[in-house]
Amino acid sequence: MTTTAASDRDEEPARHHIGSRLASARRDERAVAWADKLWSSVRAADEHSALDVVGSALAAGLDAETVLLEVIGAVQHRVGAEWAANRLSVVEEHAATAINDRVIAALSADRPTTFLGRVTVACVDKEWHALPARLLAETLRLRGWQVGYLGAQVPTAHLVSHVHRTGADTVCLSAALSTRLPMAHAAITAVQAVGTPVMVGGLAFGADGRWARQLGADAWAPEARAAADRLAAGPLPRPRAPHQAIDDLPHLSDQEFTLVTRTSRTLVRETLQGLEQRFPAMRGYDDDQRERTAEDLAHIVEFLAAALYVDDEDLFTHFLTWTGEILTARSVPARSLLPALDLLAEQLRDFPRARAIIAAARETLA
Amino acid sequence: MTSLDGSRPGATSLVTAATAPCPVVVVDPAGRVVELNEAALTLLPDARTEQPLPSPGWLAAVQGAPDAVPVTGTVGSRSFSAHPSLLPGGDTAWWLVEETAYRSATEELKAERERARFLTEASTALLASLNLDRCMEITARLAAEHLADAALVISPTRAGKLPAVICDHEGRITRTTIPAQAEAVPGLAEALRGFPPVPSRWIDPAAASDWLIPEGFGEVGSLVVTPLPGHGVAAGALVLLRRERQRRFNESEEAFAGLFAARAGAAMSAAWLYAEQNTITDILMRDLLPPSLRQVEGVEFAGGYRASVDTDRIGGDFYDVHPPSEDCPETLAVLGDVAGKGLEAAVITGKIRNTVQALLPMADDHARLLRLLNNALLGSGSIRFATLVLASTHREGSDVVLRVTAAGHPPALIVRRDGTVEEADTGGTLIGALPTIDSRSAEVRLAPGETCLLYTDGVTEAKGGPLGDAMFGERRLKRALAECAGMPAEAVVERIQMLADAWIGDGRHDDIAVLAITAPQGAHLGAVDGTNPGRRTP
Numbered sequence: 001m002t003t004t005a006a007s008d009r010d011e012e013p014a015r016h017h018i019g020s021r022l023a024s025a026r027r028d029e030r031a032v033a034w035a036d037k038l039w040s041s042v043r044a045a046d047e048h049s050a051l052d053v054v055g056s057a058l059a060a061g062l063d064a065e066t067v068l069l070e071v072i073g074a075v076q077h078r079v080g081a082e083w084a085a086n087r088l089s090v091v092e093e094h095a096a097t098a099i100n101d102r103v104i105a106a107l108s109a110d111r112p113t114t115f116l117g118r119v120t121v122a123c124v125d126k127e128w129h130a131l132p133a134r135l136l137a138e139t140l141r142l143r144g145w146q147v148g149y150l151g152a153q154v155p156t157a158h159l160v161s162h163v164h165r166t167g168a169d170t171v172c173l174s175a176a177l178s179t180r181l182p183m184a185h186a187a188i189t190a191v192q193a194v195g196t197p198v199m200v201g202g203l204a205f206g207a208d209g210r211w212a213r214q215l216g217a218d219a220w221a222p223e224a225r226a227a228a229d230r231l232a233a234g235p236l237p238r239p240r241a242p243h244q245a246i247d248d249l250p251h252l253s254d255q256e257f258t259l260v261t262r263t264s265r266t267l268v269r270e271t272l273q274g275l276e277q278r279f280p281a282m283r284g285y286d287d288d289q290r291e292r293t294a295e296d297l298a299h300i301v302e303f304l305a306a307a308l309y310v311d312d313e314d315l316f317t318h319f320l321t322w323t324g325e326i327l328t329a330r331s332v333p334a335r336s337l338l339p340a341l342d343l344l345a346e347q348l349r350d351f352p353r354a355r356a357i358i359a360a361a362r363e364t365l366a
Numbered sequence: 367m368t369s370l371d372g373s374r375p376g377a378t379s380l381v382t383a384a385t386a387p388c389p390v391v392v393v394d395p396a397g398r399v400v401e402l403n404e405a406a407l408t409l410l411p412d413a414r415t416e417q418p419l420p421s422p423g424w425l426a427a428v429q430g431a432p433d434a435v436p437v438t439g440t441v442g443s444r445s446f447s448a449h450p451s452l453l454p455g456g457d458t459a460w461w462l463v464e465e466t467a468y469r470s471a472t473e474e475l476k477a478e479r480e481r482a483r484f485l486t487e488a489s490t491a492l493l494a495s496l497n498l499d500r501c502m503e504i505t506a507r508l509a510a511e512h513l514a515d516a517a518l519v520i521s522p523t524r525a526g527k528l529p530a531v532i533c534d535h536e537g538r539i540t541r542t543t544i545p546a547q548a549e550a551v552p553g554l555a556e557a558l559r560g561f562p563p564v565p566s567r568w569i570d571p572a573a574a575s576d577w578l579i580p581e582g583f584g585e586v587g588s589l590v591v592t593p594l595p596g597h598g599v600a601a602g603a604l605v606l607l608r609r610e611r612q613r614r615f616n617e618s619e620e621a622f623a624g625l626f627a628a629r630a631g632a633a634m635s636a637a638w639l640y641a642e643q644n645t646i647t648d649i650l651m652r653d654l655l656p657p658s659l660r661q662v663e664g665v666e667f668a669g670g671y672r673a674s675v676d677t678d679r680i681g682g683d684f685y686d687v688h689p690p691s692e693d694c695p696e697t698l699a700v701l702g703d704v705a706g707k708g709l710e711a712a713v714i715t716g717k718i719r720n721t722v723q724a725l726l727p728m729a730d731d732h733a734r735l736l737r738l739l740n741n742a743l744l745g746s747g748s749i750r751f752a753t754l755v756l757a758s759t760h761r762e763g764s765d766v767v768l769r770v771t772a773a774g775h776p777p778a779l780i781v782r783r784d785g786t787v788e789e790a791d792t793g794g795t796l797i798g799a800l801p802t803i804d805s806r807s808a809e810v811r812l813a814p815g816e817t818c819l820l821y822t823d824g825v826t827e828a829k830g831g832p833l834g835d836a837m838f839g840e841r842r843l844k845r846a847l848a849e850c851a852g853m854p855a856e857a858v859v860e861r862i863q864m865l866a867d868a869w870i871g872d873g874r875h876d877d878i879a880v881l882a883i884t885a886p887q888g889a890h891l892g893a894v895d896g897t898n899p900g901r902r903t904p
Contacts, residue, residue: 045852047886090849091853094853094861095857097857098853101856128864153867155677163497164496164497164637164640165497165644166497167499194494195494195504265834268833269833272833291831294831294833295832297832298832
């Protein structure tokens with residue numbers, strides 16, 4: 001088996017899709033044409049013409065929030081979609097994101113002088129995908145909030161210290177990858193313990209925000225505009241009294257999440273060896289191909305651990321379905337993932353929840 | 367005398383109201399008193415047989431009720447519960463059992479429980495935050511909810527005006543500053559200076575200044591001023607306001623307000639100390655933090671930093687970009703690595719960075735700059751040594767020309783437009799260890815879209831990978847860089863950092879610093895700092 005035909009699969013999946021869901025209720029039709037123009041500039045890695053497009057869109061009467069979310073945000077969505085369809089390399093995607101980032105910085109609009117309150121916007125620790133959080137931070141600034149934007153991968157200790165220093169009224173946390181959910185939970189609990197409510201967003205929490213509720217977030221928003229509307233509607237309720245992570249997730253006491261996480265590297269190694277025994281062709285892999293396969297297996301184990309954390313097999317199934325689509329776009333059949341799942345299930349014989357999760361995913365893929 | 371016994375003969379027939387150890391009143395179905403024993407007469411001197419029971423009201427009210435149940439109430443200052451026995455013939459005998467001691471103990475217990483619950487809630491809320499403003503708000507809110515109609519928390523910090531938080535009678539919280547006329551309110555100046563509280567009964571509520579009274583509060587009936595004791599100094603004062611004159615603060619309420627104030631004061635003090643420590647740390651760290659980079663003179667610079675301790679912001683790696691000045695016509699980029707980690711190493715990086723800055727006029731001669739830096743480090747008595755790489759850059763047309771010198775440091779890597787990765791041909795002795803050093807510079811020309819990457823060995827020596835036991839290594843770094851041809855500097859840095867990060871996973875690692883120098887793409891330059899879209903190169 002191989003999951004490695006695509007040479008750029010070392011990228012963590014799901015960098016994409018994010019900042020993607022545009023508020024359907026209030027779309028400005030004019031934005032579509034500007035998004036197409038910006039896409040051409042970004043695709044050509046032409047920062048200057050990208051800046052010109054945004055300047056012209058503003059001059060043509062689009063308000064800054066629409067430009068931010070429906071022009072720049074739409075382009076970022078397209079970056080993700082093009083990558084998934086194998087029409088954009090990971091590196092091109094980094095470049096496009098960097099240009100989008102500079103364009104946002106140049107989006108100088110008249111900031112309102114009102115003071116609605118203090119909000120801290122940050123990405124969960126280990127979360128690299130900063131653009132959705134950036135879009136939210138800029139949206140809130142445009143609407144008159146005083147925003148502390150902390151950027152990508154903020155260690156929870158920094159976040160809490162920032163809240164102490166600034167006395168923020170609300171913390172907005174963003175995460176794109178569901179493998180960050182345990183980190184996100186730690187951050188949510190820690191910020192709440194300071195007495196500050198937390199709103200979360202990003203694909204990590206599920207398209208319907210189900211894992212946001214499960215992890216005890218005080219609010220969830222599907223995209224930047226909804227988040228800003230929620231804050232405009234009034235302060236979030238005061239968070240619950242300080243509590244332990246396990247109070248939200250009693251199933252963690254079975255230790256399956258802990259053990260799978262702690263032995264993840266062994267699981268990857270054993271699965272890799274198992275695959276080599278079953279598929280003689282794999283023995284001919286060079287070191288790079290072997291490393292790619294191991295990285296793919298490491299992702300699978302990481303998502304399995306995340307599914308154990310929230311006790312939801314859908315998390316794992318979604319990931320594998322998505323991976324299957326990515327593989328199909330790169331001419332690798334999704335069924336090639338099955339032997340790895342079987343080998344994992346064999347090693348996790350004593351883990352009933354893990355086995356049920358793998359079985360559900362297997363059924364979907366088969 | 368009517369016997370209480372109706373149906374059953376025997377010993378119980380001997381029990382009568384007269385022999386009962388408590389007051390007993392017998393009442394007929396029409397509510398008239400039939401009989402009272404002596405104890406009852408003493409307790410209810412107005413009661414007369416053949417007449418309805420005149421008092422107490424709570425007992426008189428239930429007469430004539432068919433299925434009477436025990437009722438309770440007070441007689442004078444004493445508490446009783448009256449238990450009914452239905453007698454044959456329809457009369458009811460009410461046995462009055464005194465509960466004065468029990469009741470007052472229960473009430474005291476309830477009040478005590480409420481106080482304990484409140485103090486626990488207050489402590490939890492106050493301990494949560496280390497933000498002074500937040501602590502003041504929590505204190506004002508809790509005090510207004512539990513102790514008074516409105517509350518003010520006044521902080522003694524600034525001279526001239528005193529910052530204050532008011533929680534009014536409707537629970538609204540406002541921040542304000544009040545004129546520093548603490549003397550105008552009796553007890554306030556004392557409280558702010560940490561003297562014992564002035565008893566409430568000594569304070570005339572009419573003397574309260576206007577700024578003390580929330581809008582729409584009306585007349586102040588009663589006022590308590592309590593100091594908020596801090597760690598060594600007074601953390602401020604708590605002013606409690608009540609509206610009605612009849613509900614004056616009694617001594618126990620004042621004492622309880624003091625207990626609450628002690629907790630609030632400790633929390634505010636801790637928050638104040640935390641803020642002060644942070645300010646000190648921020649000031650001391652300001653020059654040690656990696657700078658934020660931008661485009662300088664038509665050359666893109668981007669840097670990335672990750673300290674070995676993930677919660678630290680500084681460590682033994684560093685980078686700087688010095689824009690050209692009168693004495694130094696080129697931009698000088700520096701990236702280096704001091705032996706060791708953490709704060710101590712960071713302090714040495716600060717010294718090196720300052721020294722390099724002072725030596726900028728010599729930047730046209732890297733060998734000389736490094737020699738002087740070496741002498742300065744040897745002379746400082748520091749036992750730490752450092753490796754570093756210098757890159758002097760300037761533009762020639764759309765190209766960027768670099769002079770690169772590595773002193774005991776991994777050589778800079780150059781990625782060409784076609785994805786070829788080269789090492790800059792430079793080398794030299796590390797700094798701060800030997801009395802004499804040598805170095806060799808390399809000239810590098812970058813066409814638009816090409817990047818020169820300076821990095822510390824934290825990248826290449828990062829241990830991890832999917833199997834957890836491999837070094838990231840130069841080969842992987844070069845391969846990653848090969849894909850970065852034509853990318854903007856920020857994207858190159860982000861890409862390399864992300865790969866190193868994914869490689870490390872949860873494992874341990876050294877400080878990591880990356881600095882990308884890129885010749886911008888296209889005929890014209892982007893904004894100098896990304897905020898000025900109008901600028902173009904000539």
